[in-house]
Structures are given as C-alpha cells and as structure tokens.
Amino acid sequence: MVSPLNRKLLRDLARIKGQAAAIGLVIALGVLMLVMMTGLVNTLDQTRLAYYDRYRLADVFAPVTRTPERMLDRLAALPGVAAVEGRVSGGALIDIGARELPVRAQALSLPDLGRPRLNDVYLVDGRLPDLGRADEILLLDGFAKARGLKLNDRLIATMNGTKRSFRITGFAQSPEFLYSTAPGEMVPDDARFAVFWMRQAALAAAYDMQGAFNQAIMALTRGTNEQAVILAADQILAPYGASGAYGLDDLMSNRFVSEEIKGLQSTSTVIPPIFLGVAAFLLYIVINRMVQAEREQIGLLKAFGYSSWEVSFHYLKLVLVIAVLGAIVGSIGGIAAGNSLAVVYQQYYKFPFLVFSVDPRSFVTGFAVSILTASVGSLFVLRGVFRLTPAVAMRPPAPPDYSRAFDLAARLKRWLDQPSRMVLRRLTRYPGRMLGAVVGIGTGLALSVASLTLMAGFDTTLDLSFNVMNRGDMNVSFTTTQTDKALLELGRLPGVEHVEPSRAVPAVFRNGTYSYRGAIEGRPEFPILSRVIDANETPVSMRREGVILSKPLADILHLSAGDMLTAEIREGRRPVLSLPVIGVAETLMGAPAFMEIGVLSRAMNEPGQITGATLTLDEARLDNLIDDLKAMPMIAGIALKSDTRDALVEIMNTGPGSVRYVMLAVAAIITFGIVYNSARIAFAERQRDLASLRVMGFTKAEASFVLLGELAVVTLAALPLGVGLGYGLTYLTVKGFSTDIYQIPVTFSPHSFGMAVSAVLVAAGVSGWLVKRELDRVDLVAALKTRD
Structure with a gap:
C-alpha cells in the first residue's frame, strides 16, 4: 500500500516533470561521460593487453646492423628472458604505378617453418607465404584495404x-602495428x-x-627488471652495430595507444564532475523553491504526527529519485556511447577483436557521486524543515524587509516603464538567486566554449603545422646518410625550386632520473622550409x-634554458x-630536440652528412618529378605535405578526435538544460505574481516581459x-587531449566564443518561448489561490 507521503512524492514529480527531466538530463550526461570515458579506457587497455598476450608481442626490441644467429643463445641465457627470436x-x-608516389614499406621476416614464437600475426584472409617461394608476401591488411x-x-x-615482384598470399594484422607510421613520421596513413x-x-x-639477423626480440618473465635486460642486451650486441635496445613503452605503436588512454583518463576526471556539480546546484534551487512554497503543507504534516x-x-x-533515474539513464547511455566509440577505436587501431569492458566502479562512482552531489545541495535546504514548527509553518512567512535596500528601480523611474522597473526590482532584491542563475548559465556556456575552442585548437594545429612550420611541399628521406652532394642532385631535378637539408639522429635524452627516447633534428641555422617557432x-x-628542446620534451625531462642535457x-x-x-620551442607533433645541422654533424664526427630534405615544387611538373625521384636509389621515402595534412584531418574527424564531437553535443544539451531550468524556476517562483x-x-x-526580461538580464550577465x-576550462580540456606525441594549442578563437554565446542566446530564446507559452495558458483563478 502506498503511503500518503509517497503519493505526494508522485504528485510532486508529475507537477515538476519538466524541471525534473531537465535536471535528470544534466545528471545523466555527467554519468554518461564518466561511464563512456572509463569504458573506453578499460576497453582499449583490456583489448590491447589481450591482443598482445594472444599474439605474444615482445617486451624488448634490440635492433642491430648484422648479428650472427649464434648470439641468440647468449641473449636467451640472460636472467629473466623467457623467449628470444x-x-x-x-x-x-x-x-x-606510373606517376604515383612510391609507398614506404617495412619488410619483416617470418620463420621458415611454422609461425613466429614472438610477434605473431593475425591472419585476416589468405595464407602465409610458402617456404621456398621468394616471391610470396603477407601484406598488412590496413594498407591492402x-x-x-x-x-x-x-x-x-x-x-x-633491387626491384622485385611479389604475389600477395594473405592479409594480416599485427599487435606491433596498431598505429602504423613510416619511420620518422608521426601521422599514420594506411595508404602511405x-x-x-x-x-x-x-x-x-x-x-x-x-x-644472421638485424633485430632481436625478447619476451620477459613476470617481474623481470626490463632495464637490466636492455643494458645486458646492449653489451652483448654492441660489437654488431647495436643502436640501443628498447622496451614496449618505447614502441611507437604502443606509445600512441598508451597516450590515447592517458588522454581519456584525464578527460574523464575533468568534465563529468562539472556536470554533476551543476545538477546539484539546480536541485538546490528546485528543492528550496518547493520547501518555501509548501510551508503550510509541511506544517500540516508535522501537525498530523510526521516527524x-x-x-x-x-x-x-524527491532528490534521490531524480538523481537515481538520471544516473540510470546516464549509465545506459554511457554503455551505448562507449560501445559505439569503441568500435571507432577498433577500426582506427586495427584490433582484430574487441574486449568491451565497462569498469563496474564507474557505475558505482556515477551513482554515488550523483546521489552525493544532489543530496549535498538539498541538505542545506532541508535544515530549515527541522526548524519549522507546525504553528510557524502554517503561517505565511514574514514578508521580506526591503526598506534598507537600495532601490535602483525607483531612481531610474524617469527612464524605465513599470514592467522594466519590476524586472530590475526583482534582480536587486534577490541577488543570491540571480547570482546562482548567472553562475549556472555561465557554467553551461563555459562547457560549450571549451568544446568549441578545442575544435578550433585542432584547426590551429593544422594551420601551424602545415603553413607556419612546414612551408615545403615534399619531404624526402634517404636510405642511409648522404653527403651534401645529394642536395645538389635533388636541386637539379626539373620541378624542384628549393631544397633544404635535415638530419635526424636517434638518441636517448637524460636528465638525472628522467629520460626519453627520441631524436635530435638537425636544421640549417636559419631554416626557411622546416621552421621551429616559439610560444609567440x-x-x-x-x-x-x-x-633547443621542444616544450613537451622539456616538460618530460624537467629542463629549461640554461640547464645541461645528456x-x-x-x-x-x-x-x-x-x-x-639554449631555448624551448613549440611543437605540435612529437617531442624532438633541435640543433644546427653542422654542429650536430661535427658532434657525430660526420661533417656534411644529411638524412633527408624538404623541397618546394613546381606543381605543374610534379608527375615527371615523381618518376625522377623513383629512379634515385638513395631515396627511402617521399611524402607530400598535402597527403600528410589529409591524413591528419582524417584522424581528427574519424579517429580518436571524434570524441570532441561527443563532448560538443553533450555541452550543447547541458547548456540548454541549464537555461531552461533557470527559466522554469523563475516561472514557478513568480506564477502567482504574474497571474x-x-x-x-x-x-x-x-x-511575459516581466518574466522574460529577468531571464534576458540573467543570460546577458552570464555571458x-x-x-x-x-577560457580556463579550455586549458584543462586541452591538457587532457594533448600528449607528448601530439599537442593541441590553446587558442583564443572569436568564432568559437561567438558560436558558444549564440548557442546560449538561442537556448534562452527557445526556453523563453516555452515558458511564455505556459504562462499564456495559466489558470488565473487557480494561480491566485496559491499561497506563497
């Protein structure tokens, strides 16, 4: 049997269903973001670990120039090494094809018999190459598609x-190439x-x-000190041209996935709490209004014996029902959104399967935080219920004393009509309520600003990367280090207008206990095509x-200008x-260090050596130039800037960057919810006065002007x-999306701010129209019977 208080609860929910739905939606969106983000983090991490485990991805990679196979026994004998290949x-x-840029590729060996012990491949279609068939290959599935x-x-x-012809016997995916980029490049492009x-x-x-072999890969037993194995492997392989062993953390593919997971974790700790905090504030306003409006009912309930x-x-x-329903809807929506985005990540990172895993703690956290934040705001109001005795509660509250208040409306009487003075008087007599509404709408606007500015940051990344920093048309890399003569050969090719040299040297940077595996990039003293810029x-x-260190590298190593780097x-x-x-530079891709190319070459005791070049071209002669470049045996890779830009745009729009569209949609919905709630609360508080x-x-x-004028002033004050x-929230959001592999600048975009402000104004207009429509339908007699 339903108790009288529970029947009243159902009637109250039906009466404020619009406000309850809007507040519940705000809570649901906060929980949705929390469940979605934590679900994506768990899914990516669990899928990655399961993929690595099933296909036995190595823990240590040791590249060398050429090592006899007998050295594998010495590597296998190292403490903690479980398997070596x-x-x-x-x-x-x-x-x-003719007049098509050649595609850079990496060739890897498979054992002559059976499958690899380490770094196995997932066969998507076809079969492995047969032993003795030198013309058969297994091709990466992403490139084939x-x-x-x-x-x-x-x-x-x-x-x-040597030019060779191969027949494709099968297509494969590999845990080693979840994120496939050509050596020295940062932007993945399956076609390139x-x-x-x-x-x-x-x-x-x-x-x-x-x-012989030129790369050893090793799996370690659980608990093995990875660095100890790396140092021992380097000592064994040093006579054979070892370039330094490294662990799984430094494998480029794994590093990209790890940084994406870190970014999602950071975002999940910043955005959802804001949504839930706004919901708590809105619930506080609603419950405060209900308690004030139902003083007589509270007195009657206490008079009839209710404690x-x-x-x-x-x-x-009432609060808990709204919070729990919002959390349930948010949890369901979070699972659905997380599952949909997980499929996007699966396609982007080329996982052959997906281990969709939602952390149960995210549901517990979502429900707990929803209930807690909603309850905290309400508890401040419910304290007043304890102080109300039946006799006091059944009397109308003493009218507020405004005799000492500054009456701005009276002083502006000559310039304002009566409805305008009523709006102004309401604003000045209830500053706390008005300030609360301003903060609520301002918070919604802030979420939209952060989301839109983040999107503008992606556009700025494109502009700086491809118009300010990289001003060339093509990047060329060489098979081995070349002398300056290679620049002359490139410069003589028809269609090449300008050539600028570069040199990349792999290095491990150290500063005390901090280290990073990266590269020193040599540039001319005054680079024209491949420029480095500062914060301005x-x-x-x-x-x-x-x-000169890039800012991400300086942050990782905790260095600044004037310090020493090893x-x-x-x-x-x-x-x-x-x-x-000697300085810190801004970069948007990677975390390199920069030196003058001549100084770098002399430090290497290899003067006049280069590893690549940046070219500007006459596009009308591009087709013939491609044929000339393909005929040069020293060329290891060719990349057009336009192709790299297109690949980066695709990543931003269809890969992990698509998360920002979800954030923008959520921000738009929550902004409307906040504005609509503010309008509804104002209408509920003033229904009798307006009647x-x-x-x-x-x-x-x-x-309507008296009501909507208040909403307009509050909205404009919130802008x-x-x-x-x-602007402050943008820094937190950008920090969550930026990694040491790619960075998103914080930019002041008037267009983004204008769009966010326009969205709030549209939301205010729609909310005002909805409330006005309800005001026009008010039963005047019933409204006048309502006691304040």
Whole structure:
C-alpha cells in the first residue's frame, strides 16, 4: 500500500516533470561521460593487453646492423628472458604505378617453418607465404584495404637497391602495428605506409643476412627488471652495430595507444564532475523553491504526527529519485556511447577483436557521486524543515524587509516603464538567486566554449603545422646518410625550386632520473622550409652553441634554458653528448630536440652528412618529378605535405578526435538544460505574481516581459562569466587531449566564443518561448489561490 507521503512524492514529480527531466538530463550526461570515458579506457587497455598476450608481442626490441644467429643463445641465457627470436627487418619502396608516389614499406621476416614464437600475426584472409617461394608476401591488411588490393595481386617493391615482384598470399594484422607510421613520421596513413612479411630465408637473401639477423626480440618473465635486460642486451650486441635496445613503452605503436588512454583518463576526471556539480546546484534551487512554497503543507504534516526526519526524507527522496533515474539513464547511455566509440577505436587501431569492458566502479562512482552531489545541495535546504514548527509553518512567512535596500528601480523611474522597473526590482532584491542563475548559465556556456575552442585548437594545429612550420611541399628521406652532394642532385631535378637539408639522429635524452627516447633534428641555422617557432609563433634560429628542446620534451625531462642535457646517440660511433639547453620551442607533433645541422654533424664526427630534405615544387611538373625521384636509389621515402595534412584531418574527424564531437553535443544539451531550468524556476517562483498582473489589467505581452526580461538580464550577465570560465576550462580540456606525441594549442578563437554565446542566446530564446507559452495558458483563478 502506498503511503500518503509517497503519493505526494508522485504528485510532486508529475507537477515538476519538466524541471525534473531537465535536471535528470544534466545528471545523466555527467554519468554518461564518466561511464563512456572509463569504458573506453578499460576497453582499449583490456583489448590491447589481450591482443598482445594472444599474439605474444615482445617486451624488448634490440635492433642491430648484422648479428650472427649464434648470439641468440647468449641473449636467451640472460636472467629473466623467457623467449628470444632473431628476425630480419628492412626498408622498401612499393611502386604503386606510373606517376604515383612510391609507398614506404617495412619488410619483416617470418620463420621458415611454422609461425613466429614472438610477434605473431593475425591472419585476416589468405595464407602465409610458402617456404621456398621468394616471391610470396603477407601484406598488412590496413594498407591492402586503403589501396584496394586483393589476394594474388602483385606488388613491385625496391629492396636493398633491387626491384622485385611479389604475389600477395594473405592479409594480416599485427599487435606491433596498431598505429602504423613510416619511420620518422608521426601521422599514420594506411595508404602511405605498408608492412609485409616474407619467409626468413627469402628476406635474408634480399638483404644479405644469410645466417644472421638485424633485430632481436625478447619476451620477459613476470617481474623481470626490463632495464637490466636492455643494458645486458646492449653489451652483448654492441660489437654488431647495436643502436640501443628498447622496451614496449618505447614502441611507437604502443606509445600512441598508451597516450590515447592517458588522454581519456584525464578527460574523464575533468568534465563529468562539472556536470554533476551543476545538477546539484539546480536541485538546490528546485528543492528550496518547493520547501518555501509548501510551508503550510509541511506544517500540516508535522501537525498530523510526521516527524521532521520523515518530512525531510520525503523531500530528500524527491532528490534521490531524480538523481537515481538520471544516473540510470546516464549509465545506459554511457554503455551505448562507449560501445559505439569503441568500435571507432577498433577500426582506427586495427584490433582484430574487441574486449568491451565497462569498469563496474564507474557505475558505482556515477551513482554515488550523483546521489552525493544532489543530496549535498538539498541538505542545506532541508535544515530549515527541522526548524519549522507546525504553528510557524502554517503561517505565511514574514514578508521580506526591503526598506534598507537600495532601490535602483525607483531612481531610474524617469527612464524605465513599470514592467522594466519590476524586472530590475526583482534582480536587486534577490541577488543570491540571480547570482546562482548567472553562475549556472555561465557554467553551461563555459562547457560549450571549451568544446568549441578545442575544435578550433585542432584547426590551429593544422594551420601551424602545415603553413607556419612546414612551408615545403615534399619531404624526402634517404636510405642511409648522404653527403651534401645529394642536395645538389635533388636541386637539379626539373620541378624542384628549393631544397633544404635535415638530419635526424636517434638518441636517448637524460636528465638525472628522467629520460626519453627520441631524436635530435638537425636544421640549417636559419631554416626557411622546416621552421621551429616559439610560444609567440616567431621563427627560432638554430644557434650554434647548444640544443633547443621542444616544450613537451622539456616538460618530460624537467629542463629549461640554461640547464645541461645528456644525449646518448644511438647510431654511428654512439657518442654521449653533454649539451647546454639554449631555448624551448613549440611543437605540435612529437617531442624532438633541435640543433644546427653542422654542429650536430661535427658532434657525430660526420661533417656534411644529411638524412633527408624538404623541397618546394613546381606543381605543374610534379608527375615527371615523381618518376625522377623513383629512379634515385638513395631515396627511402617521399611524402607530400598535402597527403600528410589529409591524413591528419582524417584522424581528427574519424579517429580518436571524434570524441570532441561527443563532448560538443553533450555541452550543447547541458547548456540548454541549464537555461531552461533557470527559466522554469523563475516561472514557478513568480506564477502567482504574474497571474495577479494579468488580473490587474496587464496584457499577456507585458506579463511575459516581466518574466522574460529577468531571464534576458540573467543570460546577458552570464555571458562574460561563461567566457572567462570557458577560457580556463579550455586549458584543462586541452591538457587532457594533448600528449607528448601530439599537442593541441590553446587558442583564443572569436568564432568559437561567438558560436558558444549564440548557442546560449538561442537556448534562452527557445526556453523563453516555452515558458511564455505556459504562462499564456495559466489558470488565473487557480494561480491566485496559491499561497506563497
């Protein structure tokens, strides 16, 4: 049997169903973001770990120049090494067709018999290459789909200076290439980078590696000190041109996935609490209004024997019902949204399966925080219920004393009509309520500003990366280090207008206990095509007295200008350089260090050496230039800036960057919910007053003006506050999306702020129209019978 208080609870919910739905929606969105983000984090992490485990991804990678296979026994004998395998790896260029840029590729060996013990592949279609068939390859599935290749198609690839023809026997995915980029590049593009596998005997013959390997991969037992194994492996392989072993954390593919997970974790700790805090504030206003309006009912309930605890719990139940229903809807929506986005991530990171995992703690946290935040705001109101005795509660409250209040409306009497003075008097007599409404709407605006500014930050990243920093049209990389003569050869090609050299040297940077595996990039003293900029977007010259760090690298190593950096070079003679930090530069992709190219070459004791070049082109002669470049055996890779830009745009729109669209949609909905709630609360508080105005002879338009004028002033007052809060919130949001691999600048975008402000104004207009429509339908007699 339903108790009287529970029947009253149902009637109250039906009466405020519009406000309850809007507040519940705010709570639901907060919980949705929490469940969705934590679900994505768990799904990505669990899928990644399961994929690594099932296909036995190695824990340590040790590249060398050429090592005899007998050295595998010494590596296997190291403490903590569970399995070791030597393989052959080499670069290649795939010829797509006439006047098409060649595609950079990586060739990897498969054991001559059976499947690999480590770094196994997932066979999507077809079969593995047969032993003894040197012309058969297994191709990375992402590249095959991007290029429309099918089984038994043939590919032409240049390997070790020799052009070869291969037949595709199968398509595969690999845990080693979740995020596939060409060496030295940061932007993935399935159509511009390929991986293919061959039997070891065939690949070893192509690269003169018979009886040898140039990469050792090792799996470690649980609890093994990874760094100890890396140091021991480097010592064993040092005589064979080791360039430095590294762990799974430094594998580029794994690093990208890990950084994406960190970004999602950061975002999940910033955005949902804001939504739930706004919901608590709105519930506080609603419950406060109900308690004030139902003083007589509270007195009657106490007079009939209900205790203060029972009456207070009745109103608390109203809050809890809204909070719990919102949390349930948010949890369901979070699962659905997380599942949908997880599929996007699966396609982007090329997982062959998906372990969708929602952390149960996110549901518990969502419900607990929803109930807690909703209850805290209400408890401040319910304290007054305990102080109300039946006799006091059944009398109308003493009218407020405004005799000492500053009456701004009276002073502006000459310039304002009566409805305008009523609006102004309401604002000045209830400053606390007005301030609360301003803060609520301002918070909604801040969420929209942060989301739109984040999107503008992506656009700024494109503009700075491809118009300010990289001003060339094409980047060329070489198979090995070349002399300055290579620049002359490139400069003579028809269609090449300007050539600028570069050199990339792999290195491990150290500052005490902080370290990072990256590269030093050598640039001319005054680079024109590949520029480095500071925080003010001013080009930085490559001064000769030290090294310039990118800001992400400086943050990782905790260094600033004037400090000393230790750089352990991982090629050539492998010198250890002690370099003064002479500046910090802004970068948007990666975390490199920069030096003047001549100083870097001399430090390597290899003067005049380069590894790549940036070109500007005459686009009318591009087709012939491509054919000329393909004929040069020293070329290892060619990338057009336009192709790289298109690939980055696709990532932003269809990959992990799509999360920002979800955030924008959520921000838009919550902004409308806050504005609509403010309008509804104002209407509920003034329904009797507005009905009185109608009876006294005011027209519908004049009565509506009194209500909507208040909403307009509050909304306009919230705009500057929301813009300020949004600018601060943008820093937190951008920090969550930025990693040491790619950074998003915080930019002041008038367009973004204007869009956010326009959205709030539209929401205020729609909310005002809805409330006005309800005001026009008010039963004047019933409204006048209501006691304040």
